[in-house]
Amino acid sequence: MKKEQVLNCQFSCWYPHFKSQTIRSIILPLPQNVKDYLLDDGTLVVSGREDPPTCSQEDDDGEEAEEIQAPEFPEFALKVEEAIGSLGGSVFPKLNWSAPRDAYWIALNSSLKCKCLSDIFLLFKSSDFITRDFTQPFIHCNDDSPDPNLQYELVLRKWCELIPGAEFRCFVKENKLIGISQRDYTQYYEHISKQKEEICRLTQEFFKKHIQYKFFDEDFVFDIYRDSMGRVWLIDFNPFGEVTDSLLFMWEELRSGNGLKDDESEGGTMEQDYPSFRCTNSSLTVQPSPYLSYRLPKDFVDLSTGEDVHKLIDLLKLVSNFPN
Ligand SMILES: Nc1ncnc2c1ncn2[C@@H]1O[C@H](COP(=O)(O)OP(=O)(O)O)[C@@H](O)[C@H]1O
Ligand SMILES: [Mg+2]
Secondary structure (H helix, E strand, O other): OOHHHHHHOOHHHHHHHHHHHEOOEEEEEOOHHHHHHHHOOOOOOOOOOOOOOOEEEEOOOOOOEEEEOOOOOHHHHHHHHHHHHHOOOOEEEEOOOOOOHHHHHHOOOOOOOEOOHHHHHHHHHHOHHHHHHHHOOOOOOOOOOOOOOOOOEEEEEEOOOOOHHHEEEEEEEOOEEEEEEEOOOOOOOHHHHHOHHHHHHHHHHHHHHHHOOOOOOOOEEEEEEEOOOOOEEEEEEEOOOOOOOOOOOOHHHHHHOOOHHHOOOHHHOOOOOOOEEEOOOOHHHOOOOOOHHHOOOHHHHHHHOOOOHHHHHHHHHHHHHOOO
């Protein structure tokens, strides 16, 4: 995979070209001091609340107690507030490529639904996916060109209640749709198994009409959502390679094309450009949630229930500062 391919999948690169097929969003440049704050492990304290919490911490050498105060970014906060307001009051936040999906459990609502900047900060600061966007966006690239300069951006997308069983990931190689996978593959959805043919047809139609030859690359992955009216929406573009979860396929298969056509062909049609479709076929093969490993033990999570989430954070800091 080339760095160029990763660059093309940044939200701000594709959004202007595919606006009419996707969820309304606002892109704000991320100021350097906000980026520094998000990457700083020392301050988990989140600002933007009426009564910003403070806590005392001993220096490493134990000399002086230091007050940690949440930093404030009034100008940026105002822009974010305005954007959230114009998107209806609730947003789904992302950085250039990723959403903090691995951190949803730390939010009071156990969701990525954000209403203010401090909701976003808490998720971003707790997310390995966000850290990866900041520190190693080109980790799977094999070209040795110098890393391109990046302008980090906060992406705010209008919050939509999406049903996981209606999401699919589509793999495109040489501008051909070669594979479609159920996105939430850990669950069995009867309706997906029953409507395979229709889902394939609608996805292929959507691809031909709105995506094919319009993206900046000929190999890529895109995610779609099929709403209750049957309309297909674009959710995201991702690089064609290991950084992107291949779900019910294997990267080896997708790259070589070997094995894809052995899939049971729906409706008996074995047309040349017909994508291979994969979904979870029975509840017996259901797997645990892929994000479970990012979570804390249940006791810790319980602590946050009905309580100020900052209590949990303070407790964690206490634990981590405790000498062994
Ligand atoms: N605007 C939105 N509102 C609510 N949920 C969303 C929204 N956009 C995406 N999601 C949910 O979040 C998941 C991840 O979104 P995505 O943009 O693909 O992030 P990533 O690239 O980090 O995986 C999607 O599969 C979908 O379930
Ligand atoms: Mg993505």
